[in-house]
């Protein structure tokens with residue numbers, strides 16, 4: 501992983517880990533720019549522009565069924581995979597993820613997230629994804645409570661909590677949805693789970709600190725990165741705000 505300069509707000513001497521509660525340490529924040537807000541005609545160049553500052557590339561796959569929007573699919577992911585070394589964080593907003601998700605793992609995705617609302621056996625699919633060599637992610641949409649899924653979390657590597665209604669970029673962040681992040685963070689810390697808590701939707705300079713304070717440690721940002729004049733600098737700024745806002749021991 502890229503070396504990063506220490507920041508004054510970061511807990512020092514911990515090799516990149518921050519103590520959240522005194523009992524649990526969590527990794528430093530991940531910033532994952534969403535290419536949904538990039539120029540699709542210049543996708544490889546857009547991704548290369550954030551290669552030195554981003555941690556993951558967030559890839560939103562939408563099927564016009566699970567959500568009304570239609571974006572990109574496997575062939576684009578396969579082509580883009582060859583264009584950058586950045587890990588791919590694939591967010592499947594599709595029906596029938598058991599049929600399609602393992603293909604993204606086979607294509608070299610680092611993490612494959614599917615929606616709880618679209619899958620009747622999330623644990624089985626998580627197992628399949630891990631067997632295919634990817635991390636497994638569970639996504640929870642705006643109107644879905646988190647409690648029924650808390651006990652499934654040991655089977656997952658990431659939990660993606662939507663902070664908008666899934667389907668479109670550029671929407672306004674919904675602060676009340678951070679209650680789910682707080683609930684998940686307590687559960688993850690209490691159970692000593694190794695799990696990223698990712699937020700997605702409306703993450704920008706004016707919202708990322710609240711999400712980090714609530715306990716998120718991975719941040720998807722589309723418009724705030726690719727809509728900026730300098731996307732690489734936008735990623736740096738977001739990370740710095742998240743690092744400074746994360747709960748301390």
Ligand code: DX5
Pocket residue numbers: 534535536537558560591664665666667668669670671700701702703720721722723724
């Ligand atoms: C929307 C997608 C998001 C989207 C976020 O359903 O899951 O990843 O790209 O876009 P912004 O950051 O613009 O809200």
Ligand code: ZN
Pocket residue numbers: 534558559560591700720
């Ligand atoms: Zn997404």
